[in-house]
Amino acid sequence: MLNKKYPFDPSLKHHFIIAFGLAIWIFVFLYFTEPLDVSEFQKSEKLIYLPLYGLLGAFCYLVFLPIQNYIHKKNDQNWFVKSEILFFLIFILVSIVIARIFYLYVIVLGEQNPYTLWYHLKTVLIPAFSTILPIIIFGRFAFGKYKIKQTEAQKIEIKGEGNYEGLRLFFKDVVCIQSSDNYVEVFYLSGTELKKSLIRNKLSVLADEFPQLLRTHRSYLINPFHFSQWKTANSKLFVLLSHHIEVPVSRTYQKDVKTVLNSTTI
Known part of the structure; x- marks a missing residue:
């Protein structure tokens, strides 16, 4: 199962589109749902911090692309289920670290009693991932299927x-x-x-x-x-x-x- 081929598009252009869509989605989601302490921001603060959260999400996605391309080339231009799982594990780990640093050193810098890591994970980050991951999964799968159709159209058939x-x-x-x-x-x-x-x-x-x-x-x-x-x-x-x-x-x-x-x- 893990060694089964998975739809994948190596085009950097399409991955930048996914990252851009992710940034927009994070901003819109935070702005209109106001989870937890987002409601405590003033309107001007929302327009500063919430786009930064979106950019952080996009950055966390894009930072893995060089490693992704290396894995793709190492597997002779193939992408497997285990490769996709590895991508998401690294994405989640990197996102947690960067989001935690951003929270401590930008959002609550100088304030007393910031969220503990466990509380931050349980009440903010894990719920956020539950809304973010489906967007990325769908985008990557859709572009992968599109790439396969394009590739098949370029082939000849010797009958x-x-x-x-x-x-x-x-x-x-x-x-x-x-x-x-x-x-x-x-x-x-x-x-x-x-x-x-x-x-x-x-x-x-x-x-x-x-x-x-x-x-x-x-x-x-x-x-x-x-x-x-x-x-x-x-x-x-x-x-x-x-x-x-x-x-x-x-x-x-x-x-x-x-x-x-x-x-x-x-």
Whole structure:
């Protein structure tokens, strides 16, 4: 359960939107509900201290973003349920510390008998988190789902003749496709790892469906994006692709292949 993938959007822009919304929500909530000693503030004090509470909430959210991005990259651009739980634990801890410092050294500085830490937690901070966390959870989940839809829309689908055959990939992750009797073997990247998958289809069908793939041989289609260098052996021409994949270039396709690949390396 903890290792299950969780919707996540790494866009800093969207996280700043969440932080801004959080700041507005905290201010509005405190201003109109006046929990505890907020009602004791004069109107001018409300307009000073309550926006600061909102800014503190936004700051507590944003301060974790560098750590969040580090965890995301360390997990090969994946985000899991345990990653989301870790985020909220750190957010709550940091928020409690900063809110307590703000209360002691700004709100009640110089006054006698401030709230004890336990009373402050029980009557102010914990109720506040019960209204704040749902906003953050919803915002993060909604942006994560939106990111997934955007990502899926950018993928291509290499279909097979069977009902359940096929691959959904980013075009840039397709390295090459090789014909194998009534099947094609798709070489593609998953993260930094090279993988291959056998699909029942014809190379000619895929060549028509994906004209951005380059025909080098009656048995091969390549993605020009992965071209590395030329190679000649025994008077035959080959192209070297990423991950040391070697693909032959037949005389029939040499002129077109050289034109396309030489233009991509200029």
